[in-house]
Every structure is written in structure tokens, then in C-alpha cells.
Amino acid sequence: MGSLDPVTLGIYWNKLVSITEEAAAALARTAFSRVVTDTRDYSCVLCDAEGDLIAQPLQSLPGFVGSLQQAVRHFLRELPPDTLEPGDTLMTNDPWLNTSQMNDFALMTPLWREGRIVAYAASVAHSPDVGGRLLSAEARDIYEEGVCYPICKLWERGRPSDLLFRIIRRNVRVPDIVVGDLYAQHAAHMVTQRLLMQFMDAEGLRDLDELAREIKNRSEQAMRQAIAAIPPGSYRSSVTMDGIDRPCTICCRVDVSSEGLLVDFDGTSPANPNSLNCGLNYVSAESMYTLVTICRPGTHVNHGTLRPLAVVAPEGCLVNVQRPTAVGARTLVVQFAASAIFQALSSAVPDRVLSEAAAPVWPIVVSGTNQFGRRFVDMIFLNGGLGARPHADGLILGFPAPVVSTKVEIFESENPFVVEQSEYVSDSGGPGRFRGGPGQSFHLRCTAREPVFVLLRTERLRHPARGVAGGLPGRTGRVAWNGRTLLGKETFLMQPGDLLELESPGGGGHGPAAERDRQAVQRDVAAGLVTHEKARAAYGWPGD
């Protein structure tokens, strides 16, 4: 150990985390897009002079943390430190350099002290619009998904690039929001800069090198110890999703050894001809997050935590697609990857995994003219039930992205719809010793004067979330338009008076249903969460 004792090091480390917390708070409060403010679809981190992630906010979107790490590497490869100047801020939304989705803008600002770069502030936030077809699952290549900005200096020596901002404005439907969010990200970096320099001044630090080294090494050690608690071996699983025209399967093998954890997606279906695909960078980030929730190393997560983890997949399969394959629906893909990892490790550490989660959050885009005569583009989000927990029933929670479902009163006061139902779906949680989380309904009646454009991107309408350790599958989701069942990925025009019924799927159960506590079964029946028929069939409930 160098000059940093275990007291001072802990204090400094916490301080770096709290700096990122303040920066993230600044970003959330100044961002415009509801995607950012309501769904926390952003992250804001601190990297050391080598570009390694050393601190991030506690409530930061985990999938973005891992992918930001990779984005920073790409930034520095393209524009190494000797090409950077104080006041520069780099930007890209290139899916293969960032989060595998065009709508995410990554920004990075080098933080200077006494003429050298001591750290980097980096952030990513989901933009509601980058041009193109608005995240349609039907895009056939990346060019339909919007305008791709290669790595560039969005701020140069402290000045915003007039040309770039004009190009961005000219290519989006809601330029004020898109540009406002980019400024919010930049402002968050400035907060990081100010707080970091205050901290380094107060403590008399010239650089963060030793501090960063200790943080990374100690986090790596803690992660390795946590991994050692998992029985070594090779564990396999596969998960099937509805897909768009055809089902696709994600195969997964997790190797647990003294080297660490390796996830291999060999055997996964080939890339889809639509946008239901993901780049390895983002699959890797979400997979690592899933592994951290299983291992629970007990430290803040940073580059050191992720060092013992590796994720690979054959090129060209749907979790490792290459340019110019479309990737707009990648969020749907990664949650299945997380489920596959839980499923694979369920035989090794059943009390550390969730059962299969129902579905990634369903995004539904609606667009038209609202009751005030103004144009609107909004997204309805709907979460399904999470898988049952090893010691408790499943919940409805945003996972792996902590997205909030659309709430009724705010939605109706902005958009030309009346919501006719928003409630748990009976019998939707998979039976088990612990029941899967229930799905929820959202039934909308169109009250617009003109037709409203609707784009669906739902999943698990045909392939249910399975249970683990003997638990049973949850119910599939359901989408119907005026009573007619849909496949779940359509785009169409909703006419005034039309009814769209959305019912999200339930999560899988954990453990055998026969072992469920009788009082819990009785309680579910009394609550109407489980019908009498289902209770008798699945749990052998004797009542009537």
C-alpha cells in the first residue's frame, strides 16, 4: 500500500462517488426529455486518467455504466490525450462505440489540473429523437434509425460547435429537447469538474493515480472473493423470445473458474433482418451487471469489479451484430440475455437468482395531434412482472432498466386517450413456492379527433417467462386492437374511439408450487390475484 491508509482511502473513494451523485442530480434536473427524467435513462461517471471507470452514482443505470466504460476507450483511441485541450467535450452516438442504440448520446470531458488530464467525466443519456424511424422494430438497417455522429468535439476549447448543433437541430423533430439534453450532460460534466477540483485542492492531491489504482485493485479482489463462492463449472441455458417474424433463441454458457466468470452466447440465433439485435458492447455491459447482482461483491462497482468478467459471442449472431445491422430494439434483447444468465446459474446458486423476468419494459410510441391541438410524440412504458425472488414473490419493477410505467393522470392530461384499466392481471405470475410478479394491464381508448399513429414493440406474447428450481412459467402478455389480437410489433393508425388493450406478461415462479405456503395461496385468492380455478390447478387449493 502506498501513502493512502485504509481510512483516508475509504473517505476519498466515497467522496468520488458523491461527486458523481451530485453531477447525476444536476443532469436529471436539467434534462428535458421525459425518457431521461422519468425513466432515469442516463448515467454519469468518473474515469481515471487511464480511462478506467472509478466512480458512478449509486442509482445509475447499470447497463450504461459498462457501456460508458467502452465508449471512453473508443473516444481515447480516436482522439488520444495529446489531441485534447482544456474545454473540449467529445460526443458520439455510434451504436458500436457506445450503447448499441442510436438514441443514446455519449459525452466525455477531460478534466485538467495543472496542465494535465487527471480524470474524465463521461455521461450517456437517451435522446427522444435522433431522426430516422423513431425506434421502429422494423428498421432494416442502421441508416433508417437516425443520424449517426462519429466521435467529434461537440465543445472545442469551451465553445459549443455551431455547425454540429445546427446539423443536430436540422435532423430531429424536437430540436429544443434534444439540444437541451446535450447541454444538461455538459453541465453535469462541469459540476464534476468543479467538485473534483475542490476535493483535490482541499486534500492537496496532484493526481488521482494512486487512489484510482487502489480502488480498482481492491474492487477486483472483492469481486474475485465473491466469485469464489460459486461452485466452479460450466452452466448452460437458453431462452426463446417471440421475435418479429420468427422466434429467436439466446443460448448462454457461464464458465465459473478461478479465472473469473466467462459468459459465452455461442449458439444464439443469427442477426434478425429487422432491429431486434444488439451489439456485443451493450450485451456485455448488461450481462456484467447481471453477474454483479448475483455475486454481490459488497463494494461500489467500477472497472476493477468488472475485470474478472468476460462476455463473448460469435460475430453475426443477434447479440453481436455488425454494422450496418439495425439495433433499435436492442433493449428487448438484453433482458433476455440477463434471464438466460440467471437461468444458467440457477443450478449452481439457486438462492441468488431471479426467475425469468416477464419481459423487458414495453415501449409503445404514440404520435398525432392532442386535445389541445398540438402535435405530440410520447412513449407509453409498461413493465411486466419480475421473476420470483429466491425468498419472496416477484414484483413489478423496471429491470434491467429501471423504467417507470406510464401513470394515468399525467398521461391523460397530455394525450388524447382515456385509460380504461390499469391494474394487475389475474393469474399472470408464474406459480411456485414464490410466485412470479404479476403483469399489468393498460387499456387505452383513443379520444383524438384525428387518427393517432401507434408503434408497438412488445414481447413475450407467445413465449412465457419460465420458472427456476421447479417454479412454473408466468402468463404471456396480450395486445388487442378493438378486440383483435395483435402480434405485438405492429405499427398502425388508431382511429378515434378505438380501444387498444395492453396486458404485460408475468414473471416465472421460484421453487415447486406445491411447496407454497397455504396462507399465501389463500391470500392471493382473496386478493383476486389468483383465480379459484388456477389455485386448484396449480397449487391444489381445496377451497371453492
Place this chain on the structure above:
Amino acid sequence: MRGYTVCVDVGGTFVDLALFEGEVAVGFHKVLNVPSAPEQAALHGLRELLAATGTPAAALDDVIYATTLAVNAVVERRGAPTALLTTQGFRDALEIRTEQPYDLYNLFGPFPEPLVPRRLRLGVAERTLYDGTIARPPQRERVAEVAAALRRAGVASVAVCFLHSYANSASEEAVAGWLAEELPGVPASLSSRVLPEIGEYGRASTTVVNAYVLPLIGRHLARLDAGLRELGFGGRLLVVTSAGGMMGRQVAAELPVKLLESGPASGAVGVAALLEAKGAGDGDAVTFDMGGTTAKTSIVIDGRPLVTTEYEVGRVERFKRGSGLLVRMPTVDIVEVGAGGGSIAYVDAAGLLAVGPRSAGAEPGPACYGRGGDLPTVTDADLLLGLLNAAYFLGGTFPLDAELARRAVARHVATPLGLAVEEAAAGIFRVVNANMAQAVGVHAAEKGVNVQRCALVAIGGAGPVHACAVARQLGIRRVVVPDKAGVFSALGCRTVPPAFEHVTSYRALLDEVDLPRLDALYGRMEEHCLANLVGAAAPERVRFGYAVDVQYAGQRSYLTVPFAKPSSGFHRATLAAITRTFEEAYEVSYHRRIPGVPLEALSWRLRAEEPLPTRWPRLAAGAAGLLGRPAGAGGPGGPADQGRQGGSAPGDAPRTRAVYFPEHGFVAARVCRGRARLARERLAGPAVIEDEETTVVVPPGAVADVGDDLTVTIVL
């Protein structure tokens, strides 16, 4: 004989009382609470206090009352069997919550059970639209059906929360009328009365909390009132609100959700009054209240505590935002920044020293309590660092065992980290101070407050021990330690004005606000607030405070912007003024404005208040606590026996002892016992002032002034 007031603050363990003649405090008392009958404990304490001071109950004008009973009933789930009626098809908003994990890396953690289980959440076919149009009125037959089911289920309280009832309450009112006939004696809490604010989850959650504690609080206040009358009391029983106002007993019994945080709110209002009296920190302050099991902070700006519109009760994980039940109600913004003196120190997964959030609490407590706790805590470290005197903890009534502290710190911290015991103890002190300072700093930053302009007001047993170290980290230069900190909230009650707040949502672009509608909305709110304002005050003495939640259209976080309402009614100039205030406030918070984006109003707020001269009470010479110690005293957190303060002989304490200071290590510090002897004196640090209820630590280079009223003001 009239002109007396008594303030009663019922906490979890103790009941604190303070008696005033006019504005002068003439007596204090502290008795153990009786959780099964808190009104009896309060009445018992009151009788003793009145007897000791020879004050007849008939001489009391007001009893001002603060209590944790409601919040404890929620935390301990001792409320009434409660039902929730919702619009049919929407009964799960309460349980679905915000769908946000409060810890992204722990997917297995528990969430609080909703106060109303699903079988008691029932739908009524009815529908009101966002603009207040009633698309479908409720039917009496369905309500009768529901009432029958609730009767069978033994429901004792009902919450009603229909969609968009903030825009039109008619359907909720109709149902309440039928329920009163169908379920006589079962009170109904309507969301349109409790909180007519947009957002079905927040409104339902708040209304349900109200319904859940309503029967309990109603009975409690009625019994307390009856007990007071029996004593001969003929004045008003007033209850402190979470927002730092007073309301009458009847209003409190109908809206108990308003009194959840009455004790802490009294304390915060008291701090504001104290600062005003001291002229300290330009009226801006950060409070730092550190006790055995918790450390809390709040912020006072321009002589008023900051109030938040939203907070949580009954968190399943104490320091995790989002793990509790949501209550949207004006509340003095008090946040927990640490687990207090009982916080346990350990070596974490990274091999580093960490402190808390796990706490040894009061039982078994720190190792040095000698009650079987063998884990090292902050209090143990404080003892080993010379900050505390083992022989004079709680005035010597509760001796501490330094050897047990040494053993615990050695075993769990020093040995694993390869440090000397004193180094380890110093580490614990530094880490816990850094954690608390950071939490205070983040809270202040979130509020857009520059803490360096504030004074730090330290209360609680451990507050004055850590205050200067925490202040230094925050860049705060002035620390204020009030006297009588043991009954601080009871003193604070005396400074709380009669007040009532209300809110109504009317969402519109500011440019498109319908002015006649706004006039009508405020006409109703003013009437409502006046009707609920205690004391039938002369209208000309009532001050109305107007504010509105405003955001840039499209953003999702609003600022609450105060404005002045013209007596001639609203006009466009009012809205222009709101726009200017919002833009200025936004710039302060976010360092920019966003030209060209329209502003949107969400909810309109009103506070009616009858201002008091909010002076900090003078303490009468010889104002005494009484009658020795109550039964069961002598444990940690034990009572302050004010009368004995400073009574020890000068030879009792050594003149100096070695005390640890982060920037200096151990240095010889002057030790003064009892601040009563130090009135009007100036002390140069390093020094410690040992009181019975706390120890004031003055670091080297700092200067402490002890005022007439024994308030200690330290300049760093």
C-alpha cells in the same frame, strides 16, 4: 390567572414538557412515555410540572402538542383496518408504486407492504376526466355493495381516491355521503380533501396513510383533551403540523397525515427562532442533530425551515430513498445523514474502514455501555479519543467502560487494519464525520443552498461532539450549540404559528391559464384554509402565502415558486411575475435559463398563517427541571436534570485532558464542567465543555462564546 402555555412533545421514549409564562420558559420536565397510553404519560408529566411550579391547569391558555404517535403507528403497523375505494380498474396503483428499485444491485430486497391489502382495495364504476368532466357518475347500489363487504371485513376506516378527483371532487363527495349512511361511525378520508393534487399514486398513498392513522389519532386526541379538561384546563389543545404550523384538535383529528413529523418540525422552527434571537449566520443555518441512533439535518433559510412537498415514512431500508411509503404533504425537510453514536465500524469488502449504516442502537448499544455490545461504535471511538469523559457521561449517571471500547476497536478495526487502537478510533471519527458532512453537502446541493453561508446548529447528545469537525469539512465557520437541547422540540413548539396549507392541481401552460378559473380556485382555497385555521383569528391578521409548482413544459421536475396575489384578482401581470421568479430560481438551481420553452403550472399552493413573534423563549432565572429523575432514568438518552447543571464542585474534573482533533492529533484541552458557570465567558480552543446531556468540543484555533442564555457560539 391566565397567560400560561405548556408545550408537550411525545417522542418514542420520553415525553418532554416546557411551561411558559407569556414568552418566558419557567419550567421543564421529562418523563418516560407509555407507548400503550401516551396521553396518560403526557397528562402525568403535565400534572407533575404544574404541581412543581404551583401553576393551576386553569391558568393555561394553550397546550401545544407534538407527537410521534402517528408515524410510529405506520412504522409498527398499528393503524386501523383500512379499505381503499378507487375507480374501477385502478385499484393497484398503491401497490405498483413507482416500479423503481431502491437498490439497483440488490434485486431481492423487500418493499413495504401497502397499508391496504388488495382484498380491501375495491373498485367503483365511475369516471372523471382530466378536465373535471364527469364521464360516469358513481352508482349508489355499487357503493352499498362495497360497504357491505367492508362491514363484513371489519374495516374501521376508508380512503377514497378516484381518478382526477383533484379536478372535480363531486364523485368522491357523493360516495362519502352514501358511505356515511351505509357505514355509520366509519370515517372516510377523501383524496380530494386530503390532497387534491394530480398523480394517482402519490394522492392515494397519502390519503391511505391519513385513513390508516385517523381512528387512532382521533381517539388519542379526544382522550388527551378530556384528561386536560378534568385537570381544569379550559383553553385550546393545539397540534403542531409537519410543516411547522399549529392546527386545532378537530382539524388534526380529520387530517392526521399532517402531523406525522410534528416533533422534528417544532425543533426546526425552534432553530429558526433561536438564530433570529442570536443574529447568527444571517438567519441561514444547517441543523445537525446527532443522537445515539440517528443523525439528521435540516436547512433554515431566511429564518424559515425548508419545507418539502414529499417524503417517505416507514422505509424498509433506512437510508435508501424509495424504500418507504410515499406521503405528499408539506413537511419540514429533515433528512437522515447517519446512524448516530451507535453506528458500527467495520472493515468492508474492499479492506477499508467503514462506519454504519448498521447501528448498535440503544440496546445493546456501544461496547462501552457494558450492556453486552461488543462491536465498536462511534461512541466508543469518541471515548477513546478523549472527546467524552467516561466518568461524566449523562452527568456521571451512566459510567462508560473505556476498556470495553478499546477491546472492541482493537479486535474489529485496529488489528485487521494493522493500526494502533488510537489510530483506528481516529479513523472511525474521521470516516463518520466525512460521511455525515457529505450527506449534508449533497442535501444542501440538491436544494441549491450554499452551506458555507450557513451556521451549523448542533443538537442531540452527540451533535456538539462532532459539530466542529463536520462544520470544518463543509466550510462552515460558525457553530451554535443551544442550551436545553434535551427538551429542544418542546421549546420549539412555543415558536410555531397557527397555520394551514392546501394545494389544488390545475395544469395549464402559464400563458393559457384561465384567470377567472384561477380566481375561483384560490377563492375556494382561501375559504378552506381560513375555515381550518385555528383560533378564529381576526382576518386582517392572517397572512396568505401563495405559491405554484412550475416547470418548463416537457420537463418533469418542478420548482415551487412563491408569488403575490393582487387584491383585485389575478391578471396577466401576476403570471409574468411568476415567470420571472421561476426563471431566477431556475438559474440559481441550474445555472441557466431556457429561452423559448413555455412554462407550465401544475399545482397551486396556499399557506394561511397568523404570524407570531417567533422569538426564542427567554429562560427564567432558575427555570428548573423538576423532581429528580423519573422512574427508569439513568440509561442512555436519560433525562436532563436542569437544576443540577453546573452544580458539581470545581475539583470534580481535571483541568485538562488529551483530546484528539483531526488536524492536530492528541492535544491537551481545557476541560470545563457545566456551562452555567461559563455564562458571558469566552473560551479559546482546544477545550471541552462537559454538560450533563452533551459535550461541546471546541477545536484548537476556535473561539467559543457562552451567552447569557447559555447558548454556545463557536467561530472556527
